[in-house]
Amino acid sequence: MHIYDLDTPAVVIDIDVLERNIQQMAAHCKGLGITLRGHTKSHKNPAIARMQVASGSRGIVCQKLGDAEVMAKAGLDDILMTYNIVGRQKVRRLTELARWRKMTVTADSEEVVRGISDQARIDGVRVGVLVEMDTGGKRTGVQSPEAAAQLGQLVMGLPGLELRGLMTYPSLTSGKAFMDAAVEKFHELGLPTSIISGGGTGHEAISKQLGCTEHRSGSYVYEGLSRISRNEDLDPQRCPLRVVTTVVSVPTRDRVIIDGGMKTFRLFPTYPYGKIIEEPDASIYGMSVEHGHVDVSKCSRKFKVGDRLTVIPLYQEGVTNLHEEITGFRKGEVELVWRVEGRGKVR
Ligand SMILES: Cc1ncc(COP(=O)(O)O)c(C=O)c1O
Secondary structure, eight states, rough: BBBGSSSSSSSEHHHHHHHHHHHHHHHHHHHHTTTTEEOTOOOOOOHHHHHHHTOOOOSSSEHHHHHHHHHHHOOOSSEEEEEEOOHHHHHHHHHHTTTTOOOEEOOOOOOHHHHHHHHHHTTTEEEEEEEOOOOOSOSSSBHHHHHHHHHHHHHHHHHTEEEEEEESSOOOOGGHHHHHHHHHHHHOOOOOSSEEEEEEOOOOOHHHTTSSEEEEEEEEEEEHTTTOOOOOGOOOOOOOOOEEEEEEEETTTTEEESOOOOHHSSSHHHHHHHHSSSSTEEEEEEESSSSSEOOOOTTOOOOOOOOOEEEEEESHHHHTTTTEEEEETTEEEEEEEEEEETTTTOO
16 A cells, blocks of 8 residues: 555654664664763654664663663663653653663653662662763753762662662763763762763764763654754655645645644644655745645645645654554555554653
């Protein structure tokens, strides 16, 4: 079946492009001499996680426990959770996972590590810990190398925990002094640095310069070797994820309406919304909840109700999280259907 024969709106992935993106990032990291750890947040799909691992990713990264549970059930192991795990329910789910999977978490406070340690001790499991540093990203992370060392020492003394090293996000050149000082303090105190983890698609070489042993990338599966922020970058040779839509109305010569709006692409989607492969001169200029508004005034073709238009969305992982199924195709022909098993798993 051709992807134009699918019921729409249909989220589809060009498997050839996906495979190329995955292999290119693996080769890029290998060339830099840094271990890749593939993030699963963009696709939330165990089949794609397995492709990342098969191409050379060491283990995987998950942002939420719900994703980690899906991946663990599907057979993936060596899971790094780059999120402070807070609260009784979550800590229990983490130690449950640690019974049968190698689990490592990042943490930036005493409360977080004590909470995990208490439950890990009761359950008789070990959870790996990386101390998260805020080396310029201004999100989570300890605020100084001294604080990193202090938290590292605390982790070393707590039951059920195994200190494995340090982590930062994103990898920024301006964070080098912080990182160097933290690593030095860890060495002085005899704390382990077997993992120094950096991250962010496009920041691989920076991780290497910072002395990281591994790099976490996720967006590369859909975007290639660097992040996309402009419609001009939405090249079908680079972006495997698309949404096939149907023209449901041609109210005027200049405007067509497609059957995908905010509930297909993203609530409050980022402008510019995306690129229409068949009509590069068309421009999606607005979205209501279930309608996409397309300006076709610059197109020479005459549109009719029933035409199919394929959109490469600007914010691809936002699209993934809205859909239960994604169809994989090669050369236009449907090959398989994946369930987005981590969809909506925000806990
Ligand atoms: C902690 C952490 N590591 C790695 C990544 C991967 O970054 P990218 O999506 O740029 O590949 C993210 C992205 O949100 C992240 O939050």
